[in-house]
Amino acid sequence: MSTTDFQRAREDLGRRLRELRTESPLGRLTGTTLAAKLGWPQSKVSKLENGRQTPSADDLRAWVDATGYPEAYEELHARLRGFESHIRSWRRQLARGHRPVQETWATITDEARDLYVFDSFVVNGLLQTPDYARAVFEHYSTLQNSPRDTEDAVRARMDRQRWLYRPGNRLHLLLWEGALHARVAPPQVLTAQLDRLMGAVGMDTVDLGIVPLDAVLSLPPANAFWIFDERLVITEDWHAELYLDDAHTVALYRRVFDTLHASAVYGAEAQRAISRVRRSLGPTAGERTP
Incomplete structure (x- = not known):
C-alpha cells in the first residue's frame, strides 16, 4: 500500500473512532475521559483519532466497549484488516x-x-x-x-x-x-x-x-x-x-x-x-x- 493510501485509510478509521467517542450512548466522552477509562495516556487517544497511530485489534475492542458500541467491533476490525489490502x-x-x-x-x-x-x-x-x-x-x-x-x-x-x-x-x-x-x-x-x-x-x-x-x-x-x-x-x-x-x-x-x-x-x-x-x-x- 502506498504511503498516501495507507495514511488516508488510517485517518478514515480515526474519524470513525472519534465519532464513536463523541456519540457514545454512555454520554459524550472527552478524549481525556476515555483515556482515563482505558488506562491509556491521553496522547494515544489523540494519535488514534488523528490517524497518527495504527490501532491493534485489542485497542479496537477496548474502544468499542468503553464507548458503549460493542457491535461496532467487526466493522472496525474489517477496516484494520483492510490495511492488508494494498x-x-x-x-x-x-x-x-x-x-x-x-x-x-x-x-x-x-x-x-x-x-x-x-x-x-x-x-x-x-x-x-x-x-x-x-x-x-x-x-x-x-x-x-x-x-x-x-x-x-x-x-x-x-x-x-x-x-x-x-x-x-x-x-x-x-x-x-x-x-x-x-x-x-x-x-x-x-x-x-x-x-x-x-x-x-x-x-x-x-x-x-x-x-x-x-x-x-x-x-x-x-x-x-x-x-x-x-x-x-x-x-x-x-x-x-x-x-x-x-x-x-x-x-x-x-x-x-x-x-x-x-x-x-x-x-x-x-x-x-x-x-x-x-x-x-x-x-x-x-x-x-x-
Whole structure:
C-alpha cells in the first residue's frame, strides 16, 4: 500500500473512532475521559483519532466497549484488516508511463514459480504478441492520459515473457472466451495473437484452459486476477490495482480459480475453441478465401 493510501485509510478509521467517542450512548466522552477509562495516556487517544497511530485489534475492542458500541467491533476490525489490502492507483503508477509498471510486474513475477491466472477481458500479458500488447497499452494510455512510452512498455512486457522458458516455472492460465473475441486490435493483429495462443497450448510450462461462452458455470467470470505461489493475489479495477496478501483472501481467489478451472476446456478442445474465434475474424490481409 502506498504511503498516501495507507495514511488516508488510517485517518478514515480515526474519524470513525472519534465519532464513536463523541456519540457514545454512555454520554459524550472527552478524549481525556476515555483515556482515563482505558488506562491509556491521553496522547494515544489523540494519535488514534488523528490517524497518527495504527490501532491493534485489542485497542479496537477496548474502544468499542468503553464507548458503549460493542457491535461496532467487526466493522472496525474489517477496516484494520483492510490495511492488508494494498491499493496502487493507476494515476500514480502511470505518472511515468507503462514501462515502470511492467518492470515492477517483472520483479514480482520473477520471484514466483507457480502462477494461477484468470483473464476475462484481454489475452494474458505473458502470452501477448508485441502488436497486441502495443494496442492494449495505447488504449490504456488514452484512458489514463498517461505518458506514451508504448515501445518501451512493449519491450518490457516481452522481456517478462522469458519467465515462461525457465525450468520449474508453471503458468496455470484460464482465459474467458470473451477475451479472445475482444476487438482491441485490428483483425490481422488478433489473428496473430490467436495463433500465438494455439502454440502455447503445447508448451511444457503452460497449462492453458479456455472457459467457453457456453460453458456451464458455478461462478460468473468476473474480474481478472493473478495468484503468485499462493502467497499474493493481484487484481485490478479501472482506478487501481489491489495487492492482497492475507491468507484468507488468497485462499478465496484460489477457490475461484479452481471453480472456473472445472468449466474450462484444455488441449485439443482449447485449440478448437481458439480456432472458432479465429475463423470469426474472417479472412485477413495476406489470406485468400478458398
